[in-house]
Amino acid sequence: MSTLELTYTLDEIDTVAKTILDHLYSKIVRFNGAMGVGKTALIKALLKVLKTEDRVTSPTFSIVNEYSIPNDKAYHFDFYRINSIEEAYNFGIEDYFNSECWIFMEWAERVEALLPEEYQTIDIAVVDDKTRTLKLNINKQYLTNYNAMAEPKF
Ligand SMILES: Nc1ncnc2c1ncn2[C@@H]1O[C@H](COP(=O)(O)OP(=O)(O)OP(=O)(O)O)[C@@H](O)[C@H]1O
Ligand SMILES: [Mg+2]
Numbered sequence: 001m002s003t004l005e006l007t008y009t010l011d012e013i014d015t016v017a018k019t020i021l022d023h024l025y026s027k028i029v030r031f032n033g034a035m036g037v038g039k040t041a042l043i044k045a046l047l048k049v050l051k052t053e054d055r056v057t058s059p060t061f062s063i064v065n066e067y068s069i070p071n072d073k074a075y076h077f078d079f080y081r082i083n084s085i086e087e088a089y090n091f092g093i094e095d096y097f098n099s100e101c102w103i104f105m106e107w108a109e110r111v112e113a114l115l116p117e118e119y120q121t122i123d124i125a126v127v128d129d130k131t132r133t134l135k136l137n138i139n140k141q142y143l144t145n146y147n148a149m150a151e152p153k154f
Contacts, residue, residue, distance in 0.1 A: 004136040007127060010041070016134070017045035023136060026120045028103040033124035038132050039106045042124065043076055046104065050074060063091065074102035079110040088114055 031039040052067040059065040088111040
């Protein structure tokens with residue numbers, strides 16, 4: 001088990017997103033952190049590095065936003081407004097998890113019981129107005145990594 005720790009301002013967020021993608025072994029990523037800490041901002045940067053041409057917005061009201069990326073798709077969830085496991089289940093959450101597309105999740109604690117076995121977690125905390133710090137837990141041995149997963153090239 002090892003932890004990648006990065007401290008960054010908004011100016012540096014694209015570089016941070018690249019570094020994260022270099023270290024991921026799972027395409028399912030959970031973002032933990034308080035309201036307004038910068039989960040959506042970081043996911044936006046990740047989607048930019050993944051080369052989406054779609055406009056990225058917060059899925060606060062829609063629960064999920066879908067983005068096209070070259071030869072793939074990404075689903076960005078904000079489960080904040082999900083009030084029960086049943087609601088998430090009826091929403092078809094399992095199909096998304098089984099899709100093999102990128103999954104970025106905010107407020108995953110709302111659907112804890114439905115989460116798949118394999119995912120990675122990024123914990124974000126506020127340092128000051130402009131600065132955030134994140135930890136990426138690598139909770140199992142690398143079997144593969146992002147570069148081996150194919151596409152896209154930066
Ligand atoms: N280093 C930074 N990284 C990310 N956001 C930052 C940073 N510095 C300042 N901010 C500001 O913090 C806010 C982060 O908002 P964002 O919507 O990304 O939070 P969130 O964690 O998704 O919140 P919510 O739980 O409500 O969805 C933005 O206003 C952004 O400009
Ligand atoms: Mg958000």
